[in-house]
Amino acid sequence: MADTDFHALYSLAGRTALVTGASRGIGAAIARILGQMGADVAINHLADAAAAAQVADDLRARGRRAAVFDVDVARRDVAAALVAPAVAELGPIDVLVVSAARSVYATLEEARDEDIDAQIETNFKATVRLLNAVVPAMAQRGFGRVVTIGSIVQEAPLPVLPIYGAMKAAHLALIRAEAVRWAARGVTFNNVSPGLIRTERNAWRRAPGGDWDAFARSCSFAGRAGEPEEVACAVAMFCAPGASFVTGENLFVAGGAQIPGRRSAPGGSGGD
Numbered sequence: 001m002a003d004t005d006f007h008a009l010y011s012l013a014g015r016t017a018l019v020t021g022a023s024r025g026i027g028a029a030i031a032r033i034l035g036q037m038g039a040d041v042a043i044n045h046l047a048d049a050a051a052a053a054q055v056a057d058d059l060r061a062r063g064r065r066a067a068v069f070d071v072d073v074a075r076r077d078v079a080a081a082l083v084a085p086a087v088a089e090l091g092p093i094d095v096l097v098v099s100a101a102r103s104v105y106a107t108l109e110e111a112r113d114e115d116i117d118a119q120i121e122t123n124f125k126a127t128v129r130l131l132n133a134v135v136p137a138m139a140q141r142g143f144g145r146v147v148t149i150g151s152i153v154q155e156a157p158l159p160v161l162p163i164y165g166a167m168k169a170a171h172l173a174l175i176r177a178e179a180v181r182w183a184a185r186g187v188t189f190n191n192v193s194p195g196l197i198r199t200e201r202n203a204w205r206r207a208p209g210g211d212w213d214a215f216a217r218s219c220s221f222a223g224r225a226g227e228p229e230e231v232a233c234a235v236a237m238f239c240a241p242g243a244s245f246v247t248g249e250n251l252f253v254a255g256g257a258q259i260p261g262r263r264s265a266p267g268g269s270g271g272d
């Protein structure tokens with residue numbers, strides 16, 4: 001690598017990123033950190049226009065270009081409905097981060113057909129369509145960064161999230177196949193798998209009478225939930241130009257929750 005300047009290794013100046021599910025939570029933190037790295041950002045979301053506008057305003061305040069696209073990623077025509085307008089407004093997509101996802105709590109025998117379909121469409125088929133819409137053009141330009149957001153449930157399954165977990169695992173297999181296909185063309189594919197992260201997705205556990213504190217303590221060796229910015233930091237690393245030889249990886253951001261072992265309190269005997 002000719003330029004070993006630290007800032008150049010992490011700079012996305014002059015690049016354009018598309019982040020799905022970027023109005024809140026992990027996606028919003030990712031949009032903000034990519035903006036701090038210099039990227040202009042296309043912010044995709046579903047319904048919360050005010051939250052998406054806030055993320056865009058924050059990016060513009062930093063001198064970035066930002067545009068908001070309220071498009072359901074599960075649409076079959078997501079290429080035409082989301083990618084084409086984003087390219088028209090901000091330019092070719094150099095960085096794609098797939099963060100939007102749907103989870104429906106139900107055991108397998110209780111899962112309704114429509115919820116199974118919705119999770120397959122949103123969490124897997126949408127990614128296939130988005131990859132087809134952006135990756136060939138990335139390869140033509142010789143630069144691309146794709147990061148998908150997985151989940152700790154790929155490694156530590158929850159019986160109430162069987163379809164969601166299966167789609168996250170399938171997602172990883174998909175991007176590893178693409179990593180192999182495009183490695184020689186400058187496009188990298190990696191997956192970041194969060195453990196429990198404090199977002200609106202799990203706000204119901206913090207409602208009065210909820211089990212948040214105990215649940216969060218039990219979910220990692222860190223004894224707490226993570227914050228969206230802690231996930232965004234790992235995504236930023238994969239998106240950095242300097243990470244050009246890192247592809248096909250999965251990185252847990254989970255306070256060690258992926259490590260098999262007993263979660264006794266640090267310093268505790270654990271019963272031995």
Ligand SMILES: NC(=O)c1ccc[n+]([C@@H]2O[C@H](COP(=O)([O-])OP(=O)(O)OC[C@H]3O[C@@H](n4cnc5c(N)ncnc54)[C@H](OP(=O)(O)O)[C@@H]3O)[C@@H](O)[C@H]2O)c1
Pocket residue numbers: 020021022023024025026027044045046047048049051071072073074098099100101102122149150151152193194195196197198199200201202
């Ligand atoms: N939070 C966790 O503990 C955790 C753990 C493991 C993995 N993850 C993964 O991390 C990612 C982000 O989760 P999060 O907790 O940050 O979620 P969140 O706070 O619930 O935010 C969801 C975001 O996705 C958007 N969205 C939802 N459905 C969409 C759709 N069909 N099309 C387009 N946008 C859609 C929402 O838009 P609106 O605001 O407009 O509705 C919002 O911006 C997901 O892939 C999730 O599976 C999260």
